[in-house]
Amino acid sequence: MEKRxxxxxxxxxxxYFAQHDIRISVYRLKIFEYLINERTHxxxxxxxxxxxxxxxxxxxxxxxxxxxxxxxxxxxxxxxxEKNEARYDATLSxxxxxxxxxxxxxxxxxxxxxxxxxxxxxxxxxxxxxxxGLCPECLKRKxx
Amino acid sequence: MEKRxxxxxxxxxxxYFAQHDIRISVYRLKIFEYLINERTHxxxxxxxxxxxxxxxxxxxxxxxxxxxxxxxxxxxxxxxxEKNEARYDATLSxxxxxxxxxxxxxxxxxxxxxxxxxxxxxxxxxxxxxxxGLCPECLKRKxx
DNA sequence: TATAATTTTAAAATCATTATTATTTTATAC
DNA sequence: GTATAAAATAATAATGATTTTAAAATTATA
Numbered sequence: 379m380e381k382r383x384x385x386x387x388x389x390x391x392x393x394y395f396a397q398h399d400i401r402i403s404v405y406r407l408k409i410f411e412y413l414i415n416e417r418t419h420x421x422x423x424x425x426x427x428x429x430x431x432x433x434x435x436x437x438x439x440x441x442x443x444x445x446x447x448x449x450x451x452x453x454x455x456x457x458x459x460e461k462n463e464a465r466y467d468a469t470l471s472x473x474x475x476x477x478x479x480x481x482x483x484x485x486x487x488x489x490x491x492x493x494x495x496x497x498x499x500x501x502x503x504x505x506x507x508x509x510x511g512l513c514p515e516c517l518k519r520k521x522x
Numbered sequence: 523m524e525k526r527x528x529x530x531x532x533x534x535x536x537x538y539f540a541q542h543d544i545r546i547s548v549y550r551l552k553i554f555e556y557l558i559n560e561r562t563h564x565x566x567x568x569x570x571x572x573x574x575x576x577x578x579x580x581x582x583x584x585x586x587x588x589x590x591x592x593x594x595x596x597x598x599x600x601x602x603x604e605k606n607e608a609r610y611d612a613t614l615s616x617x618x619x620x621x622x623x624x625x626x627x628x629x630x631x632x633x634x635x636x637x638x639x640x641x642x643x644x645x646x647x648x649x650x651x652x653x654x655g656l657c658p659e660c661l662k663r664k665x666x
Numbered sequence: 667t668a669t670a671a672t673t674t675t676a677a678a679a680t681c682a683t684t685a686t687t688a689t690t691t692t693a694t695a696c
Numbered sequence: 697g698t699a700t701a702a703a704a705t706a707a708t709a710a711t712g713a714t715t716t717t718a719a720a721a722t723t724a725t726a
Contacts, residue, residue, distance in 0.1 A: 403722080442715070464714085474638065489636075497620070547691080587704085670725085671725095673720105674719100682711105686710085690705070
């Protein structure tokens, strides 16, 4: 389930931003770096808590605004597997998400096949497949 | 895409509540009746606005609490196709949802086939498939 | 380096939802 | 049918994630 992708350098991200007409700032670089290299589907609050260690002046507003800006520029997607917390994912390919209710982690899912009917004449902009349950580790540890 | 199901009478609902160990009240009957017979996947606010015409003393808190109670009793499901508004569906069979960004309507989707990989050892409690886009009517009217 | 434009902070505002508490309604015993 | 206990509801306050605002700081560029 885990995929090992090569880590992006800040220069990779700078080039990517340039391609997408995104002005560069320290926070934008660091927020995107965290999303693309850690791939843990963090919430805004988790991003804030993580970056605060290195950049103590950061504010939650900046995290929220930057994420909204990235969504607008279509370089990240929102993961709504849980109603009351938005999570963010810099991987744009079509895949699903599984949230473990034990440990709270969100896993990526490969979708081998999906066939829907009754969508003739509809135009689709977004597709989301979200599952909830327990991961093998939590089941093994009898956490629940 | 539209399914024509026979309408439930209040007595049907009373019997259904009894089966599910749900105490009867006027609001519970009317809220469930609206969900099961209209099948428009309304928000709590829409349910409140609709029922207020007939039952002016109803409060929003009652709508929210009743919906949460129904979820708890597993006779309805929550539709989270839109982040900032919970919608509710009394149809429990596995199906997807499509929200039209033009008219705001939520349509049911038949899922002919879904194959996922990488879920060995996982235990799944919930599955949600949510799409967004434009419906044929809105496309035809060139609303967007 | 100066200027304009954009980004960020800190704080207030928003908005859907939940919790609280007094009151009303419902279920059941008598 | 009436009394009693339990549950449901109304009105309101509280919550919490997210957005907005306005002033200060940073960045781009002339």
